[in-house]
Amino acid sequence: MSPPVKVLGHFASPFAHRVEVALQLKGVPYELIQEDLSNKSELLLANNPVHKKVPVLFHGDRAICESLVIVEYIDEVFDGPSLLPSDPYDRAIARFWSDFVDKLTVPFWMAHWAEGEAQKTLVEEVKQKLALLEVQLKGKRWFGGDTIGYVDVAASVLGPWLSMVEEVTGVVVLDEEEYPALRRWSKEYNSYEALKQCVPDRGQLAAFYTERKEKYKMIAKAWLKQ
């Protein structure tokens, strides 16, 4: 029998969500522990001393950090449908696009919270990258074809977080006309039966970010200065 699986996460984190999605798709039972990111627990600090971020996966007494590393671990260790393709070339391509979408996640998110001229430049940069992602998805249901897989899991921020952040900030980066495939993907992801248990409640997400609107604008400002 497999040791117990626990996820240290946060309901508003698209990175922690990736881990839950992987576990749900594999059919692995797990316990979700909600971290208080404004007052980090000993459990988080002791098990992710390098980044001090969620998610952390516990498999028995072993801890693993970094969402995409965790997703690959889950894919290798547990039975159930494979998230990464079996062919080495296809696997390399899936890793390439997962890395691409992972590196786009924070700029995409910040593009909604940034303001002024800096925002315009950031939106343009992000849009060019989204256009490359749109081409990847065109004509396919999921990034890997007919079955949901690794790149879809990596693209979590374009799922439940997309229309929510648009509503809260009033900014639309990924508009329907320019990116119809990505918009369609987002809707399908949000209503996908197999993910029902872990897709966060939209109202709760919106309330969380609305309450912290000014904080996220400040975070975006600081991030742009880096």
Ligand SMILES: N[C@@H](CCC(=O)N[C@@H](CS)C(=O)NCC(=O)O)C(=O)O
């Ligand atoms: N690259 C990390 C990113 C994780 C991350 O940024 N987590 C955020 C929540 S969305 C966090 O824990 N932030 C706490 C902090 O920055 O202090 C991953 O993929 O796991």
